[in-house]
Amino acid sequence: MLVGAVPAAADTPNRHQAAGVAAGKWLVTKLVDDRYPGFAGPDWGLTIDALMALKATRADDAAAAAIADAIHADGAGYYTYKSGDLQAWTAGATAKTLVAAVTAGRDHTTFTGRDMRQATLDLVAKDGPYVGQVQSKNKNGKPGPTTDANTFDQALAVIGLARTGGVPKPVVDYLVKQQCPAGGFRLGGFDEGKESCISDTAIDNDATAMAVLALQEAGATEAAEKGVRNLLDQQAADGSLKGKAPEVPNTNSTGLAGLALTLAGKTAEGDRAADWVLGNQLVAANAGPLSGELGAIGWNQEGIENGKAGAENGKLTIGVDQFIRAGSQAVLALAKVPLGKEGSLPPSGEPETTPPTTTTTVTSTVPPVAAAGAGGQGSAPNGPLANTGVPTLPAVLVGTGLIGAGIALTYLARRRETS
Numbered sequence: 427m428l429v430g431a432v433p434a435a436a437d438t439p440n441r442h443q444a445a446g447v448a449a450g451k452w453l454v455t456k457l458v459d460d461r462y463p464g465f466a467g468p469d470w471g472l473t474i475d476a477l478m479a480l481k482a483t484r485a486d487d488a489a490a491a492a493i494a495d496a497i498h499a500d501g502a503g504y505y506t507y508k509s510g511d512l513q514a515w516t517a518g519a520t521a522k523t524l525v526a527a528v529t530a531g532r533d534h535t536t537f538t539g540r541d542m543r544q545a546t547l548d549l550v551a552k553d554g555p556y557v558g559q560v561q562s563k564n565k566n567g568k569p570g571p572t573t574d575a576n577t578f579d580q581a582l583a584v585i586g587l588a589r590t591g592g593v594p595k596p597v598v599d600y601l602v603k604q605q606c607p608a609g610g611f612r613l614g615g616f617d618e619g620k621e622s623c624i625s626d627t628a629i630d631n632d633a634t635a636m637a638v639l640a641l642q643e644a645g646a647t648e649a650a651e652k653g654v655r656n657l658l659d660q661q662a663a664d665g666s667l668k669g670k671a672p673e674v675p676n677t678n679s680t681g682l683a684g685l686a687l688t689l690a691g692k693t694a695e696g697d698r699a700a701d702w703v704l705g706n707q708l709v710a711a712n713a714g715p716l717s718g719e720l721g722a723i724g725w726n727q728e729g730i731e732n733g734k735a736g737a738e739n740g741k742l743t744i745g746v747d748q749f750i751r752a753g754s755q756a757v758l759a760l761a762k763v764p765l766g767k768e769g770s771l772p773p774s775g776e777p778e779t780t781p782p783t784t785t786t787t788v789t790s791t792v793p794p795v796a797a798a799g800a801g802g803q804g805s806a807p808n809g810p811l812a813n814t815g816v817p818t819l820p821a822v823l824v825g826t827g828l829i830g831a832g833i834a835l836t837y838l839a840r841r842r843e844t845s
Contacts, residue, residue, distance in 0.1 A: 439762075440773055442700045443483070445707055446760035447772045449753050450485025452721035456750055457489070460496040470497060470504035471519065474526045475754035481529050482761035482769045494530035497523070502538040505545075509567040517549050517560040518579030524586035529766040534590050543590045546583055550597055555621045558596030576614045577604045577633040581640035585766060588643045601637055602649045609656035611637040613670070630670045631660050635682035639765050642689055654690040657683050665698030676726045677703045677756035684759030700759040706730060716742060723753035 453476050461468040462476065473493060480490040497504075505519035524546050527537035535541045551559045551571060560583040561571040580601045587593035603622040604611045610629030634653050641650035660667050660683075666675035667683045684699025706724045708716055716722070716733055718740030724730035725748050736744040763769040 438697050438700075442697070442704070442760040442762065443769075443772055445704050446483040446757050446769075447485045448709075448721035449707065449723050449757045449760065450480050450483035450721075452719065453479055453750065453753060453757075454486050454489045456746065457493070460489070460492040461500075462750065467503070468496075468500065470501045471522060472751060472754065473497065473501075474522055474529075476750075477526055478529050478766050479754045479757045479761075482763050482765075482767070483757060484769050484771050490530070494526070494532060497526055497530075498532065498538055501526075502540065506540075509564060512564040512567055512569060514564040514567070515545070515549060515562060516565075517562045517575040518582060520549060521546050521560055521579055521583035521586050524590065525582050525766050528586060528589045529768075531768075534586075543587065546586060547594075550583070550594065551600075556600070558594070558598075558600030559621075560597070577601070577611050577630075578613070578636050580604065581636040584640035585643050588640075589766070593644050598641070598644045598646055601640060602646060604633070604637065605649055605653065608659075609652035610634040610660070611653065629656065631657065631667045631679045632669060632682055634660075635679070635686045638686040639682075639689070642686075643764065650690070654687065654692065657687060658692065658695060661687075661695060661699065665695070665700075665702035667699070674726065675702075676752065677706050677723050678725060678752045681752075681756030681759040685762065685765070688759070688762050689764060696759065696762070700762075703756045703759050706756075716740060719749075722749045723756045724749060725752040 456462065457473075457476070461470070461473045463469065464472075474497065477490055477493045477497070480486055480493070501523060504516075505523050506513060506515045508514070520542070523538060524534055524542040527534040527542055534543050546560065549560050549563055549571070551557050551561050556573055559573065560575055560579055562574050563571050565572045565574065580597070584593050584597055584601055587597060600621075606612060606623040606626045606629050608626040608629065610626065610631070611633040612623045612628035613630040613633040634657055638650050638653040638657065641647075641653065657667070662668075662675065664675075665680065665684075667679045668674055669676050669679045680699045680702050684696050684703065687699060688696030703723060706726060708719050708722045708724070708730070710717075710720065713720055714734055715737035716730075719733075719742055722742075724733065724745075729745055729748055729752070733742050733745045733749065736742070742749065758765065761769045
């Protein structure tokens with residue numbers, strides 16, 4: 427159980443912004459050479475997430491610029507490489523690199539040495555049942571497009587194209603096809619040969635939030651509003667939203683959904699989501715043995731307790747990757763600006779943040795976790811073609827608490843290009 431002070435409601439905007447700044451500054455401390463390391467080279471997908479978080483919070487403009495420089499100089503291997511005689515491209519990573527260029531205010535026609543808008547358009551299916559879908563090309567050395575992309579990838583393509591001259595209608599239409607009858611969106615399912623969602627059991631709150639953010643950008647009002655209604659239905663009274671597999675409340679899902687709700691004009695609901703995120707941020711009042719990690723946002727209370735259990739000298743020794751992955755998107759609910767856009771400068775004299783009153787019962791009932799299937803970021807020129815998901819941790823997680831952290835990371839790996 428974690429109980430903190432209740433901040434004044436009138437100070438909600440400044441309180442959320444200050445908390446976002448603190449989270450952004452913490453994210454900067456975990457960068458290595460202006461990027462996050464992965465298991466087979468830099469984790470460019472996660473690094474781009476940090477870029478978007480820093481631009482939204484304005485926590486460290488210099489660090490954001492340095493990240494953009496690093497991506498521009500070294501990030502081409504994130505989305506393309508040679509496979510035999512074929513040039514292979516990854517759909518979601520290509521779209522996400524386009525969004526990175528836009529986020530950083532860089533020339534998207536030369537970013538990483540390529541025209542990223544045209545590279546994204548080149549991966550859009552022109553005909554067939556998947557017309558409009560952004561698809562990987564020449565995956566694993568096999569000629570032709572693939573349908574391995576997910577809703578995160580499609581949403582990123584919509585956002586990137588919308589901000590660089592306009593998004594073709596078929597690209598938006600294909601994203602709308604991933605909307606299930608109740609209004610939420612599925613994450614994947616394309617490999618089942620089903621180009622449209624027909625079952626509400628497939629709804630994924632993270633995919634719904636990302637799709638709504640993209641549809642808001644593209645002006646697809648009707649589908650976006652339907653998605654927002656589904657998010658409202660999924661939001662708990664405490665402001666949180668659950669992920670899928672494991673189906674537990676977490677800051678990543680809540681952060682994305684909170685931003686989508688705020689931008690849809692659901693201010694009270696967006697603020698409740700932001701408050702729930704704050705209840706999982708390390709501040710002086712609750713950090714305890716993690717006093718050297720102030721500003722970090724945990725995936726949930728179980729993740730925080732796992733981190734505290736392994737703390738050494740006030741620092742995280744386990745779960746660092748989980749905190750980074752969760753915080754880089756959780757912070758979006760605090761910043762309250764569209765994905766990939768720049769927020770306002772933080773107020774001078776940032777107030778110290780304290781978590782809202784939160785009562786959380788921490789239980790761990792998840793089974794042992796096998797390595798989940800997205801694979802690495804593929805930053806090595808001749809490595810396997812990356813799925814657009816974040817890399818799964820190959821380290822063996824021991825103990826009940828660590829298993830809980832592991833399944834959370836498996837979930838993050840499964841549903842983000844983040845893609």
